[in-house]
Amino acid sequence: MVTDLRDRLTAALARSGQPSTDYDLNRGVLRPTGQMLRPAAVLVAVRPDVQTVILTKRSPTLRHHPGQIAFPGGKQDATDLTLTDAALREAEEEVGLPRTAVDVLGLMPAHETVTGFTVVPVLSLIRGDFTPRAETGEVSEVFEVPLSHFADPARFTVQGRRWQGQMRHYYAVPYGPYYIWGATARILRALADRLTP
Template identity: 65%
Template sequence: MAAPDLRKRLTDALSNSGSASSDFDLNKSIQPMGLTQTPAAVLIAIRPALETVILTKRSARLKHHPGQIAFPGGKQDPTDATLTDAALREAHEEIGLPYGIVDVLGALPTHQTVTGYQMTAIVGVLTADFDPIPEAGEVSEVFEVPLAHLADPANYRIEGRHWRGQRREYYAVPYGPYYIWGATARIMRGLADGLQ
């Protein structure tokens, strides 16, 4: 079970986490036109003993977002009764996270991605230890970042690059050799704001 102060900080953050976000928040001139929003969920899994967040580096062989840093997660399947079920199933498939060792605390407001997903981040604290096993077809690496780093707004910056002929800005929160950006950074920034 998570330390009471960590659990309280996280549940307070979830209740103060603001409103929905999107990949278009920093790019008012780029707006989705008729973009289908497929329900999806990611898991912000926190290891309480170390107060670290588990992240993945996506396989370079993937068609979408190869090599990017992401939370374990994916689209909601018909067999997933809830978005929480989707997040837990995906975490089990992608990193070998056993069912039943996540104390789910709640969800952040949804995040709309430029790739057509309505993403819900489920926040949970691990109740037991486990050794991650990356699913080779999807995940090239599983690593952890201190929650303190991701919870500090000073570690976030707004960067940009050209996308479809226009400059697109996004949040980034680099950590060591890991360039955490885009939807992953924006979702984590929402939790960071709630933790303040």
């Protein structure tokens, strides 16, 4: 089972795919002139024994994106040699996932956010047992969603809301009580497209 999943995810990484942006569904919205994108990375961690993806619910007290669903991850710090290092460090800090328990399969194309980040998804498998531990300052909950839920492009819808005076459209892929949308849903949609030959 683990070998089959590894082969499937590795094949998905090998398929061609374009970088994505929060502007994909908003062609009329212009990027800020001269904006410098800051590097960041997220860990798309799949637990192979049950084939689930690890996600977090951000703390409602955070200044940016409070209460939203996200992958473990964040901006690249000066101490991170690579974006993969940034994703692994953030995952260890946010959900208690030791980097020694992560088998990195590869990088997906970067996703540009309207908040000025270029986010690289690091696709990986979790090795061995792992009991999530939420970092209470940043994460209010750690939960898992079946990979099969995200592997079907038909589960994704395009929705919209007003943001900074303009209507913005985005992907959403809800699961139970969790409203998964925005950059997280867009990255998952990119993965779904790659998993669908």
